[in-house]
Amino acid sequence: xxxxxxxxxxxxxxxxxxxxxxxxxxxxxxxxxxxxxxxxxxxxxxxxxxxxxxxxxxxxxxxxxxxxxxxxxxxxxxxxxxxxxxxxxxxxxxxxxxxxxxxxxxxxxxxxxxxxxxxxxxxxxxxxxxxxxxxxxxxxxxxxxxxxxxxxxxxxxxxxxxxxxxxxxxxxxxxxxxxxxxxxxxxxxxxxxxxxxxxxxxxxxxxxxxxxxxxxxxxxxxxxxxxxxxxxxx
Amino acid sequence: xxxxxxxxxxxxxxxxxxxxxxxxxxxxxxxxxxxxxxxxxxxxxxxxxxxxxxxxxxxxxxxxxxxxxxxxxxxxxxxxxxxxxxxxxxxxxxxxxxxxxxxxxxxxxxxxxxxxxxxxxxxxxxxxxxxxxxxxxxxxxxxxxxxxxxxxxxxxxxxxxxxxxxxxxxxxxxxxxxxxxxxxxxxxxxxxxxxxxxxxxxxxxxxxxxxxxxxxxxxxxxxxxxxxxxxxxxxxxxxxxxxxxxxxxxxxxxxxxxxxxxxxxxxxxxxxxxxxxxxxxxxxxxxxxxxxxxxxxxxxxxxxxxxxxxxxxxxxxxxxxxxxxxxxxxxxxxxxxxxxxxxxxxxxxxxxxxxxxxxxxxxxxxxxxxxxxxxxxxxxxxxxxxxxxxxxxxxxxxxxxxxxxxxxxxxxxx
Numbered sequence: 095x096x097x098x099x100x101x102x103x104x105x106x107x108x109x110x111x112x113x114x115x116x117x118x119x120x121x122x123x124x125x126x127x128x129x130x131x132x133x134x135x136x137x138x139x140x141x142x143x144x145x146x147x148x149x150x151x152x153x154x155x156x157x158x159x160x161x162x163x164x165x166x167x168x169x170x171x172x173x174x175x176x177x178x179x180x181x182x183x184x185x186x187x188x189x190x191x192x193x194x195x196x197x198x199x200x201x202x203x204x205x206x207x208x209x210x211x212x213x214x215x216x217x218x219x220x221x222x223x224x225x226x227x228x229x230x231x232x233x234x235x236x237x238x239x240x241x242x243x244x245x246x247x248x249x250x251x252x253x254x255x256x257x258x259x260x261x262x263x264x265x266x267x268x269x270x271x272x273x274x275x276x277x278x279x280x281x282x283x284x285x286x287x288x289x290x291x292x293x294x295x296x297x298x299x300x301x302x303x304x305x306x307x308x309x310x311x312x313x314x315x316x317x318x319x320x321x322x323x324x325x326x327x328x
Numbered sequence: 329x330x331x332x333x334x335x336x337x338x339x340x341x342x343x344x345x346x347x348x349x350x351x352x353x354x355x356x357x358x359x360x361x362x363x364x365x366x367x368x369x370x371x372x373x374x375x376x377x378x379x380x381x382x383x384x385x386x387x388x389x390x391x392x393x394x395x396x397x398x399x400x401x402x403x404x405x406x407x408x409x410x411x412x413x414x415x416x417x418x419x420x421x422x423x424x425x426x427x428x429x430x431x432x433x434x435x436x437x438x439x440x441x442x443x444x445x446x447x448x449x450x451x452x453x454x455x456x457x458x459x460x461x462x463x464x465x466x467x468x469x470x471x472x473x474x475x476x477x478x479x480x481x482x483x484x485x486x487x488x489x490x491x492x493x494x495x496x497x498x499x500x501x502x503x504x505x506x507x508x509x510x511x512x513x514x515x516x517x518x519x520x521x522x523x524x525x526x527x528x529x530x531x532x533x534x535x536x537x538x539x540x541x542x543x544x545x546x547x548x549x550x551x552x553x554x555x556x557x558x559x560x561x562x563x564x565x566x567x568x569x570x571x572x573x574x575x576x577x578x579x580x581x582x583x584x585x586x587x588x589x590x591x592x593x594x595x596x597x598x599x600x601x602x603x604x605x606x607x608x609x610x611x612x613x614x615x616x617x618x619x620x621x622x623x624x625x626x627x628x629x630x631x632x633x634x635x636x637x638x639x640x641x642x643x644x645x646x647x648x649x650x651x652x653x654x655x656x657x658x659x660x661x662x663x664x665x666x667x668x669x670x671x672x673x674x675x676x677x678x679x680x681x682x683x684x685x686x687x688x689x690x691x692x693x694x695x696x697x698x699x700x701x702x703x704x705x706x707x708x709x710x711x712x713x714x715x716x717x718x719x720x721x722x723x724x725x726x727x728x729x730x731x732x733x734x735x736x737x738x739x740x741x742x
Contacts, residue, residue, distance in 0.1 A: 122721070123511055235721075241343075
């Protein structure tokens, strides 16, 4: 068969192998932003002015922070509305703000402010917390390092994921969404390069609801998906 | 040494530490504080230093020394930073500054060439003034609750704190208005120390004979220095309220720290409040009685920490590690550990403490359930290995510079 005009030459040459998947890990260092709130109005103003890192930290940083394994709320804003201001309805509304669905940090910020302003509009007084229960805006720095481990074939992921630390899962499955185009995780991003063979695997990965899971639970779900896919393939 | 920790926390946690520490190998790090024994800071350093060494860092620990007036002054500064109104005469402050100047000269050979210097708590804070041409990064590590400091004293200290490259606080509410990065790192306990290792049941039971306790009567314990912020008088009041409704005995365990001259005064007040009650046992144990304290905590049915101010509350962490529900003051770091109604109860008054003690003493199953949850919370969040990871991350952050993402590419693939 001769090469047709317009046909990509690469189809005829030996395809380049996809570079191996590099397993990285990370650690977070938490820092004070220097902004705090005691009233709901100060809370709104704080949300408007803190850096994007801070909004991100209060939605996602909690996954790597000391917390009870069955937290009542999935973001710090909702938790403070409930326990700092004793505003149950507001806490429920803030708790359903979903950072998986709303990918842009500024859109998340706007959504939070919208909910808070709606509450402020409805009340004649501004809810205030006790002086020793103020909300302190935080942010985190992420330190990323290479574990030296590599995955060359999707069938190796089942085993590899089981030995990954929770912080490595955070880096590849949560933090990745800030880095990759279309806000996808690192596994799916790499698997795409493998062609249509992995489409079903990527679809299954996209079903994990990472906002309502601990990192250990996400690790278990990932390993299960990779293992099942591997069994179906062999 | 690291292998022993792997048996408790898992091999993956130790691998993580090794990878973080790899780019820091050979880094010259110095910790400076004011006491080798007694208090949470010394306990942490006793383990943190050898672990960092085991990970390849060149770490040393220096202790500043001073006369009794120096410690009187630093205790007052400590209390003022925790919000108490105290007087500080010019002559005491002169002793404080002079003692730091003398220590600076003694420590100069070690500190001048260090890559990173951690200065713990206010006692050695002014040291930085004597190293204007320092080579490394200097970090001010504040272990105490300074959420509402006496402003005059904070203003006095701030001139030194502001010169540091960064500071570390245990909780967000302790952070101050400062121009440098303020890192937040909670302290930790060492699961392998004499104070926290598992003990044989017989050794725990010996506590009853040794201190003339009744093995058939519920035991409530508070372990902490005889310090007003730990509210030992409030504990005795709570005990009296609870005892009116349910039988129990109280053990107060206090250890002296060499930098705390106020202890004996508070101890006298505590003895007077106990008023010879045979079910109140006031113990004064030496700072190295770690195994003894471990046994007493394990013998307890409930552990109290009714502080009105608390930097973090490592005695809470210790009790939780031993699967004890804790009734703790609703303050500082106790809030981070005692998840109200899950791992214990948060209280604000002796009445509140009495109510929760009575509840727990009547519900064996709740004590067990809360104790198990408490142990799990500590295992995942408040052990030395997590603390070490955050120190390593912070050092990398200081060395790599600013930015929200810092990449350490230490392995070259293939």
